[in-house]
Amino acid sequence: MTTKLLFIALALVVAFSPGPEPAFAADETLSLLLPANPLEGSRLFTGKGCLRCHAIYGVGGVAGPDFGQGMLKRSLLDIAGVMWNHSPGMAHVIQEQRAARPEFKPAEMASLLSFLYYVGSLDPPGDATTGARLFREKGCQGCHSLAGKGGDVGPKLDKYSRYASPIYLTASLWNHAKAMAGIMEALEIPRPTFERNDIADLLAHIRTAGGSIERLYVQPGNPRRGEKLFSEKRCAQCHSVDDRGGRAAPNLRMSVKGSLLRIAGVMWNQAPKMWKGMAERGIKVPSLTTEEMSDLVSYLYFLQFVDAPGNAARGQVVYREKRCGACHALQGTGGALGADLAKVEKLQTALEVVAEMWNHASTMEQKMLEQSVEWPVFKGGEMADLIAYLLSLRKGSAQPAAAKGSAQK
Ligand code: HEC
Ligand code: HEC
Ligand code: HEC
Ligand code: HEC
Known part of the structure; x- marks a missing residue:
């Protein structure tokens, strides 16, 4: 499959x-x-x-x-x-x-x-022909055998043909990376790196050549568990994801791009730099089970799902430009067709605002047609800014952390 x-x-x-x-x-x-x-x-x-x-x-x-x-x-x-x-x-x-x-x-x-x-996190399926080429070009074949063909410096890789998800391979690669790097150095073989879909292609080749009929799948990663692992495995000692965590390495919320495999690929690519930093800090290179790898990369993938804090001052401009005030009041001033958005009980969090806007969208659309207000269209970041502004007006009521931060800017 x-x-x-x-x-x-x-x-x-x-x-x-x-x-x-x-x-x-x-x-x-x-x-x-x-x-x-x-x-x-x-x-x-x-x-x-x-x-x-x-x-x-x-x-x-x-x-x-x-x-x-x-x-x-x-x-x-x-x-x-x-x-x-x-x-x-x-x-x-x-x-x-x-x-x-x-x-x-x-x-x-x-x-x-x-x-x-x-x-959006899922990669296209691997291609076995490309994988066979990569297996030769990246030197895997020189050290590893598949179906009896190839080198014997490292273990046979046939057993990996049972795995349907490339995440198994990424976890093993991570765990054996340091030992492999040592041998590569000794044999003067350049250390391979992985780009976009390389790992999936390699697995497709291993599965074709290894010929197992078993198919082992892994559940999708759990980003929340991944967040815990990020501290437990001491990643947070060097990396930050927001204003918490270490400063020795990139803020992963800013730098991590692409699909799950792409993230696992950069982890492999950057591993030698990480080992060096870990050695300096007396951190043992953490080993990861397949599930842990899956949870960690899902966590890193999901970092960009969480919005950067909106900016209330920009949000005020959005509110004006989209003409929400033609129908809505804020703390008493503004239109009266819709509710006072600073007073409605269930608009305390960003998710409540989004859900309520959606749930009332068809009535609003009708009213906008009547009032000749153009349907407001949001560009990237504008919704976050608008919401930061709306929530900043609710003094004294509970505000989400993101909105609080931006109100002070
Ligand atoms: C210079 C030789 C060398 C090269 C090149 C090399 N490996 Fe390895 N590989 C090894 C050795 C040695 C081990 C065992 C390391 C250990 O004991 O931890 C290993 C371990 C592994 C393992 C874990 C095996 C197990 O038993 O679970 C996988 C998977 C693997 N390599 C995949 C690859 C792939 C894919 C490539 C090409 C991108 C590659 N290796 C390139 C030498 C190499
Ligand atoms: C000892 C410090 C240290 C620890 C601990 C550490 N890293 Fe790193 N990490 C680095 C350094 C250094 C880089 C390379 C930064 C560079 O030069 O781009 C890096 C790079 C990365 C990258 C690639 C970032 C990019 O966009 O290029 C990822 C992903 C990553 N680390 C994830 C992890 C995870 C997950 C853990 C925990 C299992 C971890 N790191 C633990 C220091 C560390
Ligand atoms: C043309 C008038 C009009 C404009 C412009 C308008 N709204 Fe509304 N809005 C309404 C009306 C009327 C309702 C009540 C709809 C209903 O009863 O289903 C409403 C409902 C809402 C609600 C739900 C309030 C509740 O009681 O739960 C939210 C949130 C909201 N609007 C936000 C906005 C935002 C943000 C803007 C600007 C992007 C905007 N509206 C622009 C007329 C408008
Ligand atoms: C009856 C058909 C229909 C249903 C049901 C429907 N949609 Fe849509 N959706 C459309 C159409 C048609 C468009 C394109 C409208 C346009 O371009 O203005 C669209 C566009 C979208 C877009 C914008 C995509 C883009 O970037 O162009 C999103 C997001 C979306 N829908 C999400 C949803 C979600 C989530 C649901 C379920 C709650 C849903 N839709 C239910 C017909 C539907």
Whole structure:
């Protein structure tokens, strides 16, 4: 089975099984926005009818765009902004199909958006022909054998042909990297590096050549567990992800790019620099089980899902430009068609604002047509800024950490 098919199978299993409550709390700190199971939201994707019009990698409806290929690989509030932007277009098709427009509780919204983001983490399936070439070119074949062919400096790699997910290979590569590097140095063989889909291609080759009929899959990583591991495995001693953590190495929230495999690839590529730093600090190179590797890279992948704190001053400009004030008041001043946005009880957190905007979008659209207000369209970061502004006006009430930080800027 290819990665994509595996993914879809997993997604649908999750989608149709009655499951636990959504993984999000309405209170949103960085940790709480990390989903425990990114596939959780796939149930909502089906349940709220998105799948009727949207496909993921070709599976699903065709009225709206397909969300495969990392199309929605943006932060939570940016994805919410994109959904909002297209709301009138969607509403139109929903009406034609005589379907009900889905509504969301804040936690459901977060869960769904994290699923849309997660879809972007999956790599295209590996290609065995490319993998065979890489296996020679990167020197693996000189030291390792497959189906009796190749070197015997390192262990036979046939046993890896059981694995369907490349994450198994990345964990082993990480764990054996230091020993391999020593031997490469001794034999004057350059240390290979991995770019975009190399690891998946290599695995595809190993599976073809190794000929196992077993297929071992791994569950999607758990970003929340990954966050814990990041401290436990002492990654945080050198790396920060926000203002916490070490300064000796890059802030991974800023530097990490691309899919899960791409992240595992840079970890391998940068490993010699990490060993040097670890030796200096007396840190033993941490060994990682497959699940731990999977959780860690999922965590790193999800760092960019969590929005950078919005800027309330910029948010005020957004509020004015989008003309929210034509209908809404803030602390008493402004229009009266809609509610006073600084006073509505259930607009205490970013997720509540996003969910309520979405849930009231069709009435707002109607009113905007009547009032000749153009449908507001949000560009990257604008939703976060707007929300930071709205929440900054609620003095004395609970505010999420992100909004607090930005209100002081
Ligand atoms: C009845 C069909 C229909 C349903 C149901 C539907 N959508 Fe859409 N969606 C569309 C159409 C059509 C567009 C394109 C609209 C446009 O371009 O203005 C769209 C666009 C989008 C976009 C913007 C994509 C982009 O970047 O261009 C997002 C995000 C989105 N939908 C998410 C969802 C989610 C999440 C659900 C489920 C809650 C959902 N849609 C349900 C038809 C639908
Ligand atoms: C210079 C020789 C050399 C090269 C080149 C090399 N390896 Fe290794 N590899 C080894 C040795 C030796 C070990 C065992 C290390 C240990 O004992 O921890 C090993 C271990 C491994 C393991 C873990 C094996 C196990 O038993 O679980 C994997 C997987 C692996 N290598 C994959 C690769 C791949 C893929 C490449 C090419 C990108 C490669 N190696 C290139 C020498 C090499
Ligand atoms: C002793 C300090 C140290 C520790 C501990 C450490 N790293 Fe690193 N890490 C580095 C250095 C140094 C680099 C290379 C930075 C550079 O030169 O770009 C790096 C690079 C990386 C990169 C690539 C960043 C990029 O975009 O280039 C990732 C991903 C990474 N580390 C993840 C981890 C993880 C996960 C752990 C814990 C298992 C960890 N690191 C532990 C020092 C460390
Ligand atoms: C043309 C008038 C109009 C404009 C412009 C407008 N709204 Fe609204 N808004 C309304 C109305 C009317 C409602 C109540 C809708 C309903 O009852 O379903 C509403 C509801 C809301 C709600 C839900 C409030 C609640 O009671 O839970 C939020 C949040 C909201 N609007 C935010 C915004 C933001 C942010 C903007 C600017 C981007 C905006 N609105 C622009 C008319 C407007």
